[in-house]
Amino acid sequence: MKKTIRLGIYGARRGGDLGRAALLANADVVAICDSAMDKLEERKTQFPDATLYTEFDKFIEHDMDGVILANFFHEHAPYAIRLLERGIHVLSECTSNSTMAEGVALVRAAEKSKAIYMLSENYPYMKFNLEMKRICDGGTLGKILYAEGEYNHPGNGKNISNKKYLNYFPEHWRNFLPRTYYVTHSLAPIMSATGAIPRRVTAFSCTNDEPIDNSIATASHISPDVAAIIMTKNDDGSVFKFTAHSSFGAHANSYRIAGKRGQIENLRGMGDKVMLRYNSWQIPEGREEINLYEPSWHDEDSELIEKTGHGGGDYLVVREFIRSITDGRKPDFDVYFATTMASVGILAHRSVLDGGKPYDIPDFRSEDDRRKWENDDLSPFWYSDGRAPTIPCCSINDYKPSDEQMRLFREIVMEEKEKIK
Ligand SMILES: NC(=O)c1ccc[n+]([C@@H]2O[C@H](COP(=O)([O-])OP(=O)(O)OC[C@H]3O[C@@H](n4cnc5c(N)ncnc54)[C@H](O)[C@@H]3O)[C@@H](O)[C@H]2O)c1
Known part of the structure; x- marks a missing residue:
């Protein structure tokens, strides 16, 4: 009998949506990791059998075949590399890498690994x-x-x-x-x-x-x-x-x-x-x-396709990932x-x-x-180690919201717990 593919999810928001598509495509979701407890709790009823983690280091130890990587947009590559080094297949949300140096490191890791790397590009x-x-x-x-x-x-x-x-x-x-x-x-x-x-x-x-x-x-x-x-x-x-x-x-x-x-x-x-x-x-x-x-x-699978988001793209991208694992072949959107x-x-x-x-x-x-x-790590985003962006993120170098706008943002948008941080 064909083995059911066991998937983990890193990043419970978008990752949870792709997890739903994975269940429709006959995979199991066995573990979910998110540092935000409320996001984990929200996914409990959808994936009652999954083990919940708040730390990647513990999550990566879980016995699983592949991971849907849906953490922050600019932080996918370092986690993809660690998973590939452990022989765990990766379906990474876009973008694959946010610096040129990360792109080089990711390709090198994918070439060394027996696991499959696929970009979760659904459009x-x-x-x-x-x-x-x-x-x-x-x-x-x-x-x-x-x-x-x-x-x-x-x-x-x-x-x-x-x-x-x-x-x-x-x-x-x-x-x-x-x-x-x-x-x-x-x-x-x-x-x-x-x-x-x-x-x-x-x-x-x-x-x-x-x-x-x-x-x-x-x-x-x-x-x-x-x-x-x-x-x-x-x-x-x-x-x-x-x-x-x-x-x-x-x-x-x-x-x-x-x-x-x-x-x-x-x-x-x-x-x-x-x-x-x-x-x-x-x-x-x-x-x-x-x-x-x-x-x-x-x-x-037209009926199943219609059940998932992004015009059915969510089902098809996850199905392609699962099929490339079970068939042991190159996925549609590989690391190159x-x-x-x-x-x-x-x-x-x-x-x-x-x-x-x-x-x-x-x-x-x-x-x-x-x-x-390989050494170009310029980025318009805040780095995960707390460093500030090293290049401007827009065409007007010194553009920034006014103090009043930031006050409004803190007042209206940020949740109470975040304001205290
Ligand atoms: N393909 C699509 O149609 C589509 C749609 C929506 C989002 N996305 C992509 O999905 C990714 C996630 O986006 P999102 O909308 O869920 O918003 P988001 O980036 O704000 O959410 C990321 C989640 O990952 C968690 N996370 C981040 N770093 C973590 C860490 N170190 N440890 C544990 N958990 C961590 C956060 O707590 C959060 O819940 C982005 O790359 C985005 O581009 C793709």
């Missing part, structure tokens, strides 16, 4: 993105020349409960997130559909220069940038233009892939619908020049795919800070490229 598994990949793979678009990706996720800054949930202390990573770093939801779908790998990057920020109002809406977020417009030249000669995580109006995840003979895009504001169009003189058999349709899943995207996010930010200067994206398969970056 390529959304219905319209799978359809775009299916059409690209079918070849009717011809050679792919260009693609766009936008993860545009504005938030209402006046929504206090959102702030309490997402930005809950001043040094939280979301308050220091440069517009280029959360790049995987924009970039992975077009990399996955086209197979192209970014090799050079340049970026400009898109900045809201309205005067700072002394309101809670902008408090604590150390950036007036609303987007970075990023471009890459890729290994196959194609070009991508994408935004990482932007926040102009209005919400949409949108992608467009253009080939020599035609193009496919999902339509902003129209659910899962896609528009597939061909040159009038190059229409393939069985298609029209203009095809507007709602794609299907083409998957035996993951660290390439992280390098794009990190170096696009350097480009923003440097007036749009292009940067080469390293290939971490190459020892020369690894040596070039």
Whole structure:
């Protein structure tokens, strides 16, 4: 009989959601770790058989096959490395690494380990993105020349409960997130559909220069940038233009892939619908020049897929991780795919800070490229050892919220227990 995969969860918030998808995909959740007791307690009824831990050092001792890593965005790599060294499979939330040096160390650890490393990037598994990949793979678009990706996720800054949930202390990573770093939801779908790998990057920020109002809406977020417009030249000669995580109006995840003979895009504001169009003189058999349709899943698990978040992407990403463990094969988004995207996010930010200067994206398969970056630990985030950020997180170097905004943040957003710290 096939062995049931036993998973641990590190970071009970997002990790708990992925744990739910893991149960649907027939894995067991045997251990959960979070330093926040309330977050652990919230998951007790969902995972009644799991052992609860507040410290990673004890959690890693638990007998388990793999771990879903969903701790803070900028702190995944050191934990992934420790798990890989112990032979425990890793499904890491994005981003894989927040410094270039961590990217090098992570690739080295994954190459040494017998365990599988996969990035938990769920957006390529959304219905319209799978359809775009299916059409690209079918070849009717011809050679792919260009693609766009936008993860545009504005938030209402006046929504206090959102702030309490997402930005809950001043040094939280979301308050220091440069517009280029959360790049995987924009970039992975077009990399996955086209197979192209970014090799050079340049970026400009898109900045809201309205005067700072002394309101809670902008408090604590150390950036007036609303987007970075990023471009890459890729290994196959194609070009991508994408935004990482932007926040102009209005919400949409949108992608467009253009080939020599035609193009496919999902339509902003129209659910899962896609528009597939061909040159009038190059229409393939069985298609029209203009095809507007709602794609299907083409998957035996369509009912289970629909039960999980992010358009079913949560189920499919966890299922891919579990299947790659049981089949002993490379997962869809391996350590090279993951660290390439992280390098794009990190170096696009350097480009923003440097007036749009292009940067080469390293290939971490190459020892020369690894040596070039192995000591670069610059970061726009607070380090886990308490050090302050070493580079600005936005295009205006000395930007910061006013004292009044920070007072409001402490007063309104922070929970009582945190104010005492
Ligand atoms: N792919 C997606 O669609 C998606 C959606 C939401 C979040 N995420 C990712 O998931 C990750 C977590 O985000 P989140 O929304 O849960 O918010 P978060 O980053 O605020 O939560 C992280 C959790 O990890 C715990 N944690 C952090 N450091 C710890 C430590 N040293 N020991 C024990 N516990 C620790 C925290 O207490 C907290 O509960 C981020 O990387 C985020 O980008 C991805």
